[in-house]
Amino acid sequence: MTTSLKHINHYFWLTLVALLMGAPILIGIWASLLPTADIAAGHLTSTNISLNNYIAAIQTTPVLRYMANSFIVAILITAGQFVLCTLAAYAFAFLDFKFKKQIFALFLITMMLPFEAQIIPNFQTIRVFGWLDSYAGLTIPFFASAFGVFMLRQAFLQVPDELHEYSQLIGLNHLQFLFKIVLPYSRSTLITFGLYMFLTHWNDYLWPLITTFSDSYRTTQVGLKQLQAQDTFSNWGVIMATAILILLPTLLILLVGQRYFKKGLNTGGLKA
Amino acid sequence: MIEKFWHRWWSLICATMAVIAVIIGLVVATTPQHQAQASNGRITLSFWHSMNGPNGQLLDKLVDGFNKSQTKYKVVPQYEGSYGLAESKYINTLHTNVTPTIMQQSDIATMTAVGDYVPVQQFVDADHYDLNQLYPGILSGFKLKGDLQSMPFNASSSVMYYNKDLFKKYGVKPLSQSPSYSEIRAAAKALTEKSKGAVKGATLQIYPWLPEQLAANQNSVVVNKNNGRSSAATAAELNTPAMQKIFTWVQGMIKDGSFQNFGTGSSASANQMAGFLGGKIGIFMQSSAAAGTIAKAAKFKWGETFTAHADDVPANGVAAGGASLWISKDKSKAEQQGAWEFIKYMMAPKQQAAWQIGTGYIAVNKASVKVPALAAAIKKNPETNVPIKQLQAGKVNAATAGPFLVNSQMDQYLGTAMQQIYGGKDIKTSLKEAENEVNKGIRDTNKSNAAILKAVFAQ
């Protein structure tokens, strides 16, 4: 009796908090179904619930192009980071070289540096390279990630020394050891890392905002901002529909990758 | 699930990732430059603008018309955010692969100071283009030393919009064509009281361009040296009787409880528009360029009047707002010529007429009113022509030329003063403080930009 009362109590509060936290998204989804005129008039309901805003979003805005761009950018960055961070993390985890500690400390220091502080030099660099408004400019500055190196190094350190010794015994070279033992051994971290990086860069805003100048390269978040008129009136219904569309891949990844995110958070790897 | 998949395919995934990385490297290193590459033998001209929403869609349509009208050039329009954002993007990317050939910008002073353009006058002269077909009152704001620097494509003026249905519903007399402050205050008060507070009578967005126009309408400049037109301005003139009258009027309405303050920030304007479209605001002041949006979204009858004038001061007229088209210096002769062809196309009567009908911007070409579509629209709704009538009725003087000020912090500090005044602070104190701050900014700017300013005003 008391336990079931307790349960009801718990569920009541949890539901309440969940509703509070989910409210912006729920309201967004609801608004995406209303005609803009009704939203503008401040009505919360309408007799005209439809998917018209979604159709309008796809037909009249380049949202699909934006999503394709985000997808390409996020995939490229994830792949680039995967390659570079894996190799760097391998060096820090398994190789002995002079000033290893100092160099690693340098890596960590760059992690403390907020990306905002790197924007200006990075911008100058890609400007000089002629990479403004291109996939190169959108992705290459993110290929090296101190956080990625750190996270993967921590994962690689979990590989028992004995496996490293064993790999030497059976004559694996560094790359073989990396690909045949280290990577499969760390696969859950790698999956977490990949999903996390994909999401992070799917949601990139500031950098695409200042380095893209055409719809050919704009990403979703920047595109969404584009749709939000400043001097004139915003078509909120379409904006909401677009926002929900953009949200879908994120939700999908979260749904599928939840287990790995939890794992990543539990081991503290994602706290940074 | 992933784990299983991963386990089976990890080596493949690793290899694929590596291959992708290599490919990106190659692809990326050979990313084509955004120079005018010939597509189907056409010269591509990138065109940065700040038109979005319905206005942006119409602009795209006009550009499309140009592209279809000839085969030599292809203009690619790119929305780059607000004028301010587009301007900073433009400045940050001068001489790079993304520099546009054609740039729409409202900030004449900064564009002039940056100086990275070819004055349109050169093409006008070479082409014997007849500038007389355009309204001189609008052209004047874009001239330096008598030479046209850029082409005023989208001209606007500030107007008052009001909800005619609300006025009728609550039995308030419609506004006159050139309303005075007290007329608006009375109407706002009546609306608020008769609707028992369901409607707020009026608003004036915290947007410095608005009080600047209200001051111009009282023949008052906002910076010295004839609004910075005769030589570089050295001081702001904000704590003037004209400004004081404007804010006394606003504070009066705030006291009446008939005023809605939409605050500041990027959404203030959108919220104000939403409030008006939602029938919650009776009167508001905005660029005539908002008419297109209102026409599309309003489900009620609405009216448009001249910018309000102070009770004891006859309307002097307002400055032409909007923006002009600039041709980049950093491009080949062929591209620049293409840009000029594009500008000519956009300024033709037909395009300007379509532009006014669709957006509420003023058709700059005098002949546009004779285009049947625009003529019909004006006949059907005479208020469509209010902005043009206002411009024609206005005087051409320093106040209506608008301030010419390089890099000042006018907007920031006048905005702050507005916030303070709306919050109840003393008008004169707020304006004085703003004036002092702006003066400091002007002094610094003039000092650091001495050479540029000298070049701009050298005669």
Place this chain on the structure above:
Amino acid sequence: MYIKLDHLTKQFGDTAVLDGISAQIQEGEFFVLVGPSGSGKSTLLRIIAGLIPASSGSVFFDSQNVTDLPPKDRHLTMVFQNYALLPFMSVADNIRFGLHNLDLDATEEAKRVNDALDMVHLTELRDRKPKELSGGQQQRVALARAIATKASLVLMDEPLSNLDAQLRTEMRQELVQLHKELGMTLLYVTHDQVEAMTMGERIMVLNDHHIQQVGTPLDLYNHPANKFVATFIGSPKMNMFDATVDALEHFATLELTDANQHSVRLPLPYDLAAGAYQLGIRPEKITLSRSASAGSFPVRVMAVANLGRESSVSLVNNGHEFIASVPEQYPVPENQIVYATLPTDAADLHFFDEKSNLAVNNKGVPEKAGVLDGIA
């Protein structure tokens, strides 16, 4: 394969880990490296494997100097304490993976995997993942992986320490059996002297960076070369008494007292120079009785550890504690006074030099049968 270690030393920074290690390991020998933790035995194993370079000295496999050869070229295999299995591969795949650099054709590979699995009785679990197996089964997979390579030298680094006691005893026998069947040279590192004694054909005792003694288990037990080996090998530990030798009277005087409060004296079994010694006597050589007899002295029982088949009795006399092992159950209450008799046989008395700790008498004394009982 015959292995020769020639003056191997290893320093990590300024810290010496191994010093002057020279030894020879015969082909097919089950050779155990034993020592307390930190004695450098794992390091020595890794130097032999080539995983760690020696600071100086050489390693020879047969007549080939392999000191600078990488591990993969040494044709050896290794079994680790934590098994070093690849958790993402099945049992069979793990074994197959170990054949990586042998360039075998597919049929031979499959055959070796099957044979190895068969040998460790894991054929039925071939498709399981390591984490689905018990610790003992995992270690068997590791063994199978080593067996499958058919390497002529197998190194084992504390392979049984992660197993529980009973399993460990079983696995010891299995390992010995395997070694008998396959006949490879087996180098086995452990800190557990019982493991060393029960499995090794020959044992190297390492302590303090040095070799203490190399020999067969019985050599080490019966003729410990020094005090360290004497106390390290055997359980319960060998008792150590301070002894003063009077060469003229042929007696060793101990700091124990008899019923009359006289010092206990032992007749010397052989000639020793006068002076102070440490006398080592194994617990099972001390006999206890309830009543006094000639040569016995009274001791107080401190504690009795009954092991069923035998009992370890902690005793005290004159403030000196020592242990007697009794081959029977010993239901004597604490604080009871009983009578102890020390052995007189030359083979049972181990004299060590007080300064050098080296044995002074263990030459030419014949072994006696049955000592293995004392160490189990």
